[in-house]
Amino acid sequence: MPVLQTTPAAAPAPQRWRPRPATRKLLMIVHIVSSVALVGEVWGLVLLNVTATLTGDGTLANSAYRLMGVLVFGGGIPLSVIALASGIALALGSRWGLARHYWVFAKLLLLVGVVLAGMLLFTPEAMADATAGGAPPPAGRGWWQVAVVSGQLAMLLTATALSVLKPRRRIAWRRTRAAERS
Numbered sequence: 001m002p003v004l005q006t007t008p009a010a011a012p013a014p015q016r017w018r019p020r021p022a023t024r025k026l027l028m029i030v031h032i033v034s035s036v037a038l039v040g041e042v043w044g045l046v047l048l049n050v051t052a053t054l055t056g057d058g059t060l061a062n063s064a065y066r067l068m069g070v071l072v073f074g075g076g077i078p079l080s081v082i083a084l085a086s087g088i089a090l091a092l093g094s095r096w097g098l099a100r101h102y103w104v105f106a107k108l109l110l111l112v113g114v115v116l117a118g119m120l121l122f123t124p125e126a127m128a129d130a131t132a133g134g135a136p137p138p139a140g141r142g143w144w145q146v147a148v149v150s151g152q153l154a155m156l157l158t159a160t161a162l163s164v165l166k167p168r169r170r171i172a173w174r175r176t177r178a179a180e181r182s
């Protein structure tokens with residue numbers, strides 16, 4: 001006699017860590033302040049780079065490139081680390097998950113992209129050396145730096161828009177055979 005087999009209803013994915021409401025609110029505040037401050041810091045870099053590239057005053061350009069180091073080490077690096085850590089904690093401690101929804105995963109990739117662009121393509125120290133003693137900034141390199149920080153700004157603005165819109169679509173990762181059988 002055939003045995004009737006019932007498939008168990010798909011259980012919701014287990015959520016391993018659930019912060020208390022007060023902890024979650026604190027994480028949200030830290031995350032919003034750090035990530036939006038990072039947008040402001042990068043906007044400051046865009047302004048300084050455009051000024052340094054357009055000005056005919058080599059001394060002003062040199063000062064602008066030197067100030068960028070202060071912004072990066074005093075703002076960009078700590079803010080991106082805090083935004084990344086708090087974002088990952090919020091994602092893992094909520095129904096959003098880190099790799100469950102497109103908007104969260106896209107934000108993770110965007111922030112990693114911003115950090116990599118800063119590390120590999122943004123070179124204010126070299127530009128400061130090139131303009132030492134009031135030498136005019138090399139125009140091509142100046143505009144390249146403007147393009148790099150503008151790209152970072154575009155990525156951060158996209159992340160901000162995704163945070164507010166939170167598109168519902170989930171990521172359809174390919175399930176393994178074992179997972180399908182269970």
Ligand code: HEM
Pocket residue numbers: 031032035036039083084086087088090091094096098104107108109110111156159160163164
């Ligand atoms: C790239 C820079 C980022 C910006 C500008 C940003 C901005 C924001 C903002 C403004 C919110 C509040 C949205 C609301 O009103 O609910 C938010 C929430 C959130 N962010 Fe980010 N974020 C960034 C990076 C990240 C990263 C890297 C992750 C995770 C890997 C992340 C995960 C989250 C999660 C899960 C929430 C929602 C919390 C909730 O409503 O439960 N964010 N983000």
